[in-house]
Amino acid sequence: MTDIATLKHYPDLDSLLSDVRACRACEAHLPKGPRPIVQVGEGARVLIIGQAPGSRVHASGIPWDDASGTRLREWMGVDAKAFYDPTRFAIIPMGYCYPGRGKGGDLPPRTECADLWPDQLLAKLPDIELTLLIGAHAQRHFLGPLRKPSLTGTVQAWRDVAPAYFPLPHPSPRNTPWLQRNPWFEQDLVPVLRARINGIFR
Numbered sequence: 001m002t003d004i005a006t007l008k009h010y011p012d013l014d015s016l017l018s019d020v021r022a023c024r025a026c027e028a029h030l031p032k033g034p035r036p037i038v039q040v041g042e043g044a045r046v047l048i049i050g051q052a053p054g055s056r057v058h059a060s061g062i063p064w065d066d067a068s069g070t071r072l073r074e075w076m077g078v079d080a081k082a083f084y085d086p087t088r089f090a091i092i093p094m095g096y097c098y099p100g101r102g103k104g105g106d107l108p109p110r111t112e113c114a115d116l117w118p119d120q121l122l123a124k125l126p127d128i129e130l131t132l133l134i135g136a137h138a139q140r141h142f143l144g145p146l147r148k149p150s151l152t153g154t155v156q157a158w159r160d161v162a163p164a165y166f167p168l169p170h171p172s173p174r175n176t177p178w179l180q181r182n183p184w185f186e187q188d189l190v191p192v193l194r195a196r197i198n199g200i201f202r
Helices: 013-021 055-060 067-076 112-116 118-123 136-146 151-156 173-181 184-201
Strands: 046-049 089-091 130-134 165-168
Touching: 013 118, 046 136, 067 173, 067 184, 130 136, 130 184, 136 151, 136 165, 151 165, 151 184, 165 184
Parallel strands: 046 089, 046 130, 130 165
Antiparallel strands: none
16 A cells, blocks of 8 residues: 555645545445545644544544544533534544444454554644543554553553543443443543643633
């Protein structure tokens, strides 16, 4: 696969986003076809790295436009208007297109996006102060050796990487049992996360 993102110079964010949204690198593997979904704007100060769009988000073209997004915004303490302001929040999943369904839910994000685009996108976002790493794929990619052997362990050790990073579980309703087994998450981490975001935009 030709790494067009490293072969081409992008003079501005708009030209880069145009190529990201036109990307067809893994088209042959996508059951619903390619529809890269990202939200990036100049001046964004919080970066949200998720997994990959679900089928509902693929249909709407709006990131986190589902029950997971509702819970994520509750954790963050922001409303939809603020969340969908690209000059505040950049949203870049590990995989930009819906990967399809597997036996236990959606398939993992494909790796082509992580190979092609993040370095270029992040280079256009110099004002990021906080990155939310949602799920094991994002934590593995961005934390490297700071990541613990399990997602629970990584999230429990959030103080080791804060305030620049906050590792989070996926806010999917499927993870409600995890939240019930780990009440410390909403008792201890979530209030600090909300205060951190509030402080950035105060």
